[in-house]
Amino acid sequence: MPKGYIIGNISLKNADAYKPYSLRNDELVPRYGGRFLARGGPSEILEGESRPRHVIIEFPSYADALAFYNDPDYQENMKIRQANAEGSIIVVEGV
Numbered sequence: 001m002p003k004g005y006i007i008g009n010i011s012l013k014n015a016d017a018y019k020p021y022s023l024r025n026d027e028l029v030p031r032y033g034g035r036f037l038a039r040g041g042p043s044e045i046l047e048g049e050s051r052p053r054h055v056i057i058e059f060p061s062y063a064d065a066l067a068f069y070n071d072p073d074y075q076e077n078m079k080i081r082q083a084n085a086e087g088s089i090i091v092v093e094g095v
Contacts, residue, residue, distance in 0.1 A: 003094040004065030006034075008055035010087030021080035028077065032068040033060040051087045062093040 012018050022039075029036065038056040059065040068074060069091065 004062035
């Protein structure tokens with residue numbers, strides 16, 4: 001079964017206020033078998049446009065990635081991200 005990935009490409013507006021979102025995700029992501037593959041850190045844009053912060057979370061399946069995103073606890077936590085960052089979040093199925 002192909003894995004599922006959530007990919008975030010964001011710019012922080014308020015890093016201090018964003019931190020509780022990240023900390024809570026440390027508890028929420030494992031509920032669905034997820035693990036962080038990339039979480040901020042150095043990056044370089046080679047082509048096109050992008051935001052400066054990148055997050056990649058791997059899940060056992062595409063369905064697990066969607067279940068994590070739709071979890072009511074994550075939906076509540078997401079409000080912190082939306083208030084303190086801009087960007088895009090996508091889910092993609094692996095090969």
